[in-house]
Amino acid sequence: MFWQPAVYRRPDFMVGVRDMLPQTPGIAAWGLMTGVAMAKSGLSTVEAFAMALIVFAGSSQLAALPLLVAGTPVWVILATAFCVNLRFVVFSLHLRDYLMHLPLGRRLLTGYFTTDMSYAILTHRHPKPAEDVEGRGAQLAHLGGGCLANWLSWMVPSLLGIVLANFIPERWGLGFAGILCLLGMVATLAATRLRIVAAAVSGATAIAAYALPLKLNIVLAIGMAVVVCLTLESPRLKAARP
Incomplete structure (x- = not known):
């Protein structure tokens, strides 16, 4: 993905980063809120870190937290997360022609890093998939830049929220996460x-x-x-x- 020289050395990589930058304050606020919510839900620090790094899907993480706390069966939690993320089926169908030239392993990694915002930014700048090798490389570099900026702006605040949650007084509870949630909305809408x-x-x-x-x-x-x-x-x- 974006760590490969063929991707990050292209000018389109930095274009993807710049296209994503205006969205990063809102993404960071949501990530911080999700990190605090995971820590306050009763997950251990290791569990919260693992969930943040492996799942990397804010909506399904927040949907799964109350079910985990309630001791809900695993299949119910997985089904809930699946339903919440059904929109990615539509995204993947649209991205198919952009990425089918890649090996399966790279497609799977790209699927992990691609989110709503990186998908939207790619298709906005490149409404149609390229048909030549050069064009495909440019589109992949643009997607890689957007994904890197998105992943960092989410993951760093999310992990920071997990750590900082230990310093938040217990009486604040998840209400503090709700405040961070509203801050995320403000940061996103203040365009x-x-x-x-x-x-x-x-x-x-x-x-x-x-x-x-x-x-x-x-x-x-x-x-x-x-x-x-x-x-x-x-x-x-x-x-x-x-």
Whole structure:
């Protein structure tokens, strides 16, 4: 895969890395949250590390954790993970023509490293599989760069979350993982300057008005973000009208 000179020495490899970089903050936040959740679920550090490295599938990891804690039979856990990851069957059918020229072992390794995001980025830049050797090499290099950036941005925070979870007070529990989950959503959705402003205004307002009863600081934060964004957008919308 991406450790082979024929892959990482191509210019398309760094193109794949750059294409993935804007997505890495959200991926890292989800990875950190998943690592904390695994550690807080009762898994040992070794078990959590093994799950992170072997499974490498955040949605199925999170789906399997409560089943593991409840002592659910293994076949139920495997069936749950299979159902959660059924979307990869569709992805693999689409990627078939991109990768069928590779030996079976390399296809299996590529399948391990390929995620929703790396699949989407590859097919966005290369909507159709190449028919010549040079084109196939370029597409594989692009996929390898995206997969490397994705794997590192997920795995490092995930393993870090497992380690840091031991320093999080027990009373925080999985609620802290929920906060990290929301941070992951914010990091993923904050793709424009206006969204970043909305997140900053709402966050600052919620903190400043924290003393309000009945969680009204949240309502106020939403209202302030809407008002500020509408104020900023109004001149642009007026200019866009015919």
